[in-house]
Amino acid sequence: xxxxxxxxxxxxxxxxxxxxxxxxxxxxxxxxxxxxxxxxxxxxxxxxxxxxxxxxxxxxxxxxxxxxxxxxxxxxxxxxxxxxxxxxxxxxxxxxxxxxxxxxxxxxxxxxxxxxxxxxxxxxxxxxxxxxxxxxxxxxxxxxxxxxxxxxxxxxxxxxxxxxxxxxxxxxxxxxxxxxxxxxxxxxxxxxxxxxxxxxxxxxxxxxxxxxxxxxxxxxxxxxxxxxxxxxxxxxxxxxxxxxxxxxxxxxxxxxxxxxxxxxxxxxxxxxxxxxxxxxxxxxxxxxxxxxxxxxxxxxxxxxxxxxxxxxxxxxx
Amino acid sequence: xxxxxxxxxxxxxxxxxxxxxxxxxxxxxxxxxxxxxxxxxxxxxxxxxxxxxxxxxxxxxxxxxxxxxxxxxxxxxxxxxxxxxxxxxxxxxxxxxxxxxxxxxxxxxxxxxxxxxxxxxxxxxxxxxxxxxxxxxxxxxxxxxxxxxxxxxxxxxxxxxxxxxxxxxxxxxxxxxxxxxxxxxxxxxxxxxxxxxxxxxxxxxxxxxxxxxxxxxxxxxxxxxxxxxxxxxxxxxxxxxxxxxxxxxxxxxxxxxxxxxxxxxxxxxxxxxxxxxxxxxxxxxxxxxxxxxxxxxxxxxxxxxxxxxxxxxxxxxxxxxxxxxxxxxxxxxxxxxxxxxxxxxxxxxxxxxxxxxxxxxxxxxxxxxxxxxxxxxxxxxxxxxxxxxxxxxxxxxxxxxxxxxxxxxxxxxxxxxxxxxxxxxxxxxxxxxxxxxxxxxxxxxxxxxxxxxxxxxxxxxxxxxxxxxxxxxxxxxxxxxxxxxxxxxxxxxxxxxxxxxxxxxxxxxxxxxxxxxxxxxxxxxxxxxxxxxxxxxxxxxxxxxxxxxx
Numbered sequence: 001x002x003x004x005x006x007x008x009x010x011x012x013x014x015x016x017x018x019x020x021x022x023x024x025x026x027x028x029x030x031x032x033x034x035x036x037x038x039x040x041x042x043x044x045x046x047x048x049x050x051x052x053x054x055x056x057x058x059x060x061x062x063x064x065x066x067x068x069x070x071x072x073x074x075x076x077x078x079x080x081x082x083x084x085x086x087x088x089x090x091x092x093x094x095x096x097x098x099x100x101x102x103x104x105x106x107x108x109x110x111x112x113x114x115x116x117x118x119x120x121x122x123x124x125x126x127x128x129x130x131x132x133x134x135x136x137x138x139x140x141x142x143x144x145x146x147x148x149x150x151x152x153x154x155x156x157x158x159x160x161x162x163x164x165x166x167x168x169x170x171x172x173x174x175x176x177x178x179x180x181x182x183x184x185x186x187x188x189x190x191x192x193x194x195x196x197x198x199x200x201x202x203x204x205x206x207x208x209x210x211x212x213x214x215x216x217x218x219x220x221x222x223x224x225x226x227x228x229x230x231x232x233x234x235x236x237x238x239x240x241x242x243x244x245x246x247x248x249x250x251x252x253x254x255x256x257x258x259x260x261x262x263x264x265x266x267x268x269x270x271x272x273x274x275x276x277x278x279x280x281x282x283x284x285x286x287x288x289x290x291x292x293x294x295x296x297x298x299x300x301x302x303x304x305x306x307x308x309x310x311x312x313x314x315x316x317x
Numbered sequence: 318x319x320x321x322x323x324x325x326x327x328x329x330x331x332x333x334x335x336x337x338x339x340x341x342x343x344x345x346x347x348x349x350x351x352x353x354x355x356x357x358x359x360x361x362x363x364x365x366x367x368x369x370x371x372x373x374x375x376x377x378x379x380x381x382x383x384x385x386x387x388x389x390x391x392x393x394x395x396x397x398x399x400x401x402x403x404x405x406x407x408x409x410x411x412x413x414x415x416x417x418x419x420x421x422x423x424x425x426x427x428x429x430x431x432x433x434x435x436x437x438x439x440x441x442x443x444x445x446x447x448x449x450x451x452x453x454x455x456x457x458x459x460x461x462x463x464x465x466x467x468x469x470x471x472x473x474x475x476x477x478x479x480x481x482x483x484x485x486x487x488x489x490x491x492x493x494x495x496x497x498x499x500x501x502x503x504x505x506x507x508x509x510x511x512x513x514x515x516x517x518x519x520x521x522x523x524x525x526x527x528x529x530x531x532x533x534x535x536x537x538x539x540x541x542x543x544x545x546x547x548x549x550x551x552x553x554x555x556x557x558x559x560x561x562x563x564x565x566x567x568x569x570x571x572x573x574x575x576x577x578x579x580x581x582x583x584x585x586x587x588x589x590x591x592x593x594x595x596x597x598x599x600x601x602x603x604x605x606x607x608x609x610x611x612x613x614x615x616x617x618x619x620x621x622x623x624x625x626x627x628x629x630x631x632x633x634x635x636x637x638x639x640x641x642x643x644x645x646x647x648x649x650x651x652x653x654x655x656x657x658x659x660x661x662x663x664x665x666x667x668x669x670x671x672x673x674x675x676x677x678x679x680x681x682x683x684x685x686x687x688x689x690x691x692x693x694x695x696x697x698x699x700x701x702x703x704x705x706x707x708x709x710x711x712x713x714x715x716x717x718x719x720x721x722x723x724x725x726x727x728x729x730x731x732x733x734x735x736x737x738x739x740x741x742x743x744x745x746x747x748x749x750x751x752x753x754x755x756x757x758x759x760x761x762x763x764x765x766x767x768x769x770x771x772x773x774x775x776x777x778x779x780x781x782x783x784x785x786x787x788x789x790x791x792x793x794x795x796x797x798x799x800x801x802x803x804x805x806x807x808x809x810x811x812x813x814x815x816x817x818x819x820x821x822x823x824x825x826x827x828x829x830x831x832x833x834x835x836x837x838x839x840x841x842x843x844x845x846x847x848x849x850x851x852x853x854x855x856x857x858x859x860x861x862x863x864x865x866x867x
Contacts, residue, residue: 211379217421220374221486222408222435225400235425311425311470 003313007304014300021292022074026067029281029288057083074289080282082275089286092271097290099170100260100267104252106183107190112245115195119202119241120229126207135203138196150189150262157185168263186263190256194248201244205237212236239306246302250295320392321349322526323373323494328386330368330377330550342381343368343550348543350494353524357537357558359573360547361771362742366530369547370496373528374411375403390494408435412487416499418479422471429467432486441490454485457522458515477508481515488519495520495527501536505634506798506842507858513539514855532771535577535844538562539851546570562846576772580801580843586825587808595661597792598623598646598679598760603655605645611653615641617816619655623760626786628793630807630824632800632839638816639796643762646794647681677707680753684765686745690737696723696748697733703755718755725788726751726781743774747781754785760792767802779806800839804828812836834864 054060058069073080079089122134141149158166168182209215210233218232257269264270268287275283307313330343343365350356358366371377373388375395388395390410398406407413415421423431432454433447442450448467455463458481471479480500487495500516501509517540520527531537537544537558544561546554546569554567565571600621606614616638623629633639644650646657651666658664659678665671683689690699700722701715710718720730726747737745746766753761763782767775783806785791797803803810803824810827812820812835820833827836838861841854 213415213417213420214423216378217413217415218423219404220371220376220407220413220415222404222406222439224404224438227438232423232426236423309425312472315470315473 003307006307006313010300010303010307014296017296018293021296022071022289023067025285025288025292026070029285030063070285074286079286082280082283084275084278084280089283093268093286093290096266096268096271099265100253100256100269102179103183103186103190103256103260103265103267104249106187107194107252108249110187111191111195111198111248114191115198116202116241118195118199120206120234122199122203123206123210123233124225124229131203134199138199141192141196142200144192146189146193147258147262149192150185150259153185153189154262166263168265170266182263182265186259186265189259189262190252194251198241198244198248202237202241205240206233209233209236235309238309242306242309243299243302246298250298253291253294253298319351322352322391323350323528324387324389325349325369325373326387326389328369328372328388329384330365330372330381331384332381339384341384341550343372346386346547346550346552348545348552348555350526350528352493352526354543355520355527355529355541356543356545357529357531357541358545358547359531359534359537360553361532361773363549364547365550366532366547367498368550370413370498370528370530373494373496374407374413376407405439408439409441409490410492411494411496412490412492414480414483414487414495414497414500417503418483419471419476419503421483422479424471427468427470428474428482432467432482432489436490447489450489451485454488455482457519458482458485459511460485475508477504477512480504480512484516484519488523488525491523492525495525496530497527498530499532500529502531502533506800507634507838509536510842510844510851510854510858514851516540517851533577533844534562534573535579535846535850538846538848539844546573558848562848572773574846576776577846579846580840581805584804584825584828587823594625596622597625597660599658599661600642600646601655601658603645603652603657605641605650605652605654614653615816616645619645619818621811621818621821623792623794625759625792626790627809628782628786628795628807630795630797630803630810631813632797632803632810633813634798636815637813639813640764641816642813643681643764643794643796647679647762648676649681673707677756678759680756680758680761682749682753682761682763682766685769686749686766687737687742689749690745690752692736692738695734695736699737699748700733700751700755703752707756722751722755725754725785741774742770743777746770746774746778750778750781750785754789758791760794762794762796764796765798768797768799775802782806800828801843812839834861837861838865 051060058066061069077090079093081088082092118134118138122131125131154166157164164185165182166185168186170182171178174182206229214236215228215232218228223232253268256267257273259265260267260269261273268290272284272287272291274280275287326347328343328346329341331339331341334340342363346365346369348356358369360366368377368381372383373390373395375383375388375398377383383396386396390406393406395403395406395411422428429448429451432451433442433444436442436447436450437444451467452463455466460466460478460481466474466478466482474482480503484497484500497516501512504512513536519525520540527540529537529541534544541558544554544556544558545552546561546567548569554561554565554570556566561570562574565574598621600619603616603619604614605611605616619642621629621631621642631639631642641650645652648657648664648666648668648671656663659675664675668676697716697719700719701710701712704710704715704718705712716733719733723730723732728744728747728751732740732744732748737748740748749766750761767778770778779802782793786793795803795807807824809822810820810824811818812827812833814835820827820836827833828840830837832840838858841857841861844850844854
């Protein structure tokens with residue numbers, strides 16, 4: 001199989017998964033308890049009014065018709081309007097998504113290089129002091145739920161020391177400095193939650209490569225320690241590392257719900273939480289679809305990158 | 318006598334076991350290597366030969382450490398050097414050729430990048446000088462397309478070529494001492510002599526001193542000036558090559574000589590059996606392959622007959638289709654054309670469609686006993702399961718059968734309560750055979766069952782196979798790449814090449830000249846215990862390869 005075929009196959013799988021996910025999301029929101037029409041009308045729901053609203057929203061159509069209409073609209077970028085206040089979902093999503101992306105990007109830029117460096121440092125001498133310090137502290141970090149980490153951070157830096165704001169709401173007048181001030185705590189919270197996983201994975205991937213005959217050969221032919229790690233071990237450990245990074249970045253986009261809610265940060269995660277509370281089904285569907293797409297796209301990219309990084313696939317016999 | 322280049326004195330290497338006790342795996346080893354001289358370290362697995370050779374570079378594998386003695390290279394004690402100083406020494410003065418080049422090359426870098434890495438990063442050569450020197454070495458080693466082969470990645474060249482490329486990597490800095498660790502063991506027999514020949518030439522032309530590590534006495538006779546025989550980490554015998562092979566003093570050396578993979582002096586015709594009965598198993602005109610619709614043909618028009626109580630040797634190199642044939646017969650894969658007949662009845666294609674009774678009669682013994690046996694099951698469970706499944710024995714009957722079976726393969730009966738990792742390699746291979754026997758089969762397909770074993774242990778397994786055959790009237794299909802072994806134990810032989818059987822018949826018909834060119838090539842590749850064999854064999858080999866014409 002040529003590399004184009006492999007990539008093409010992977011792409012088809014990705015799109016297929018997305019379609020499957022869309023069915024799940026649609027059905028999932030359909031079988032949620034409670035009826036949208038009832039939710040909108042509240043206590044004043046009479047059977048006539050309910051039927052009227054159902055007709056206006058297209059809810060009287062059969063399930064599969066509504067699915068395809070919804071999917072068609074979604075693909076063409078028409079996310080519909082909020083049931084609660086009639087606002088255009090697309091505009092709101094755009095605003096919220098850029099906030100979330102800023103948050104995720106800042107975290108990525110800090111967390112990825114840091115975790116690779118720490119993972120390598122731990123792998124240099126397994127069982128040594130550095131390794132034990134890094135692995136035990138990352139184990140501790142994994143064990144703490146992210147909300148606890150965030151609360152501890154807020155308690156220390158906002159409540160006790162009063163250095164940083166506890167809440168990260170955004171005002172239009174904000175300058176760069178203000179942005180940095182409000183982002184520090186959420187970014188720290190997110191970094192701590194994803195760092196541990198990536199450090200441990202980098203460490204074990206590099207250790208795995210370090211115990212291979214190819215590395216023993218490199219030692220025996222006199223390759224200096226630093227070059228051994230960076231030039232010989234790291235490229236061979238790329239596959240697993242790329243995959244764990246992608247998994248964590250996907251988590252950043254979709255799993256920020258807790259952190260955004262905690263810091264009252266106006267991103268996608270909080271948008272979805274608010275919509276769930278209001279039974280605002282179109283928003284929930286759209287957010288869920290966006291999260292799933294990002295998840296699948298990132299994982300697909302990781303797969304493609306690790307395929308490309310492997311010379312056995314790049315260059316045929 | 319000039320001062321030796323390498324002086325090893327009283328070298329001890331130890332490992333620490335789980336309880337923290339030190340355990341010596343290399344015990345009080347001393348030897349010298351003169352400039353330009355080749356010394357061979359020879360012994361079976363666990364004899365410490367690799368550990369000693371690595372110790373000469375000041376390196377130990379994880380878990381081991383050097384606990385005593387000294388290693389001096391040109392007056393410098395290697396063991397006293399700092400890690401940084403060692404890394405300089407290793408790149409320049411002592412270099413290493415590993416057993417499996419396929420595993421030891423870095424798959425993410427081109428060959429040139431790895432061959433020229435050390436002289437370039439140490440500043441000893443410019444990039445262009447290093448590349449030119451590499452190309453010259455490729456030419457000396459008779460590699461194809463020497464100007465471009467280095468631009469490829471390791472997976473793009475063959476195993477024999479990689480092994481030679483690794484020698485080029487070791488020679489690029491003009492080392493004073495070259496260490497070769499079983500450099501031809503992973504290769505096909507017909508490739509082995511070519512590689513061995515180019516190593517010998519390289520060492521001679523550059524006048525490099527070398528340590529050659531191997532388990533094969535007949536190979537070492539071709540390249541070494543001195544031989545050091547090792548057993549369990551201790552020196553058994555140390556002397557000039559001629560003396561060791563013509564007049565071994567120690568019993569262990571004699572045992573090694575006796576078990577060497579040599580062709581028997583005479584090939585006896587098998588006793589003429591008038592076989593009135595229908596053959597036990599027949600493969601009729603079978604073609605099979607891999608991939609969708611079996612498009613990649615691995616076996617072409619195979620006809621093979623096995624009678625009851627007979628051993629049929631199937632011999633060929635990697636990729637010849639010999640293992641695929643075993644898989645086809647056992648039903649692990651189906652045929653595209655043709656069929657398999659047991660007692661004249663056609664067998665179903667796959668294991669799933671065959672009846673229990675058909676399955677019981679043909680059993681498979683795999684090459685790697687340590688992989689084929691579940692490490693978390695006791696032998697009792699491993700052996701009683703086929704008895705219960707195929708023969709419907711009760712638990713109690715099976716327990717008794719297991720004891721009887723263990724005795725039959727010469728293992729103590731209390732082994733029933735052990736786990737496979739607690740056994741030695743030879744013992745595990747016995748269990749592997751016992752598991753096949755547990756079904757009371759009539760045919761056992763033995764796929765390279767002795768190749769991973771040391772020569773002396775392998776000989777014991779072969780003896781066991783013969784005893785079992787006499788007692789139980791078993792048939793064997795013995796798949797191997799080792800023509801010397803097959804010549805000793807088979808009644809009939811099939812020689813396979815590129816998915817076809819090129820020669821087939823009784824052992825004396827197939828192996829006595831005049832025979833097929835490919836059979837001749839295989840015969841020519843079996844080392845002989847004399848020091849001038851290699852040069853003659855290489856000349857002969859080139860003629861035969863040209864005659865085969867591909």
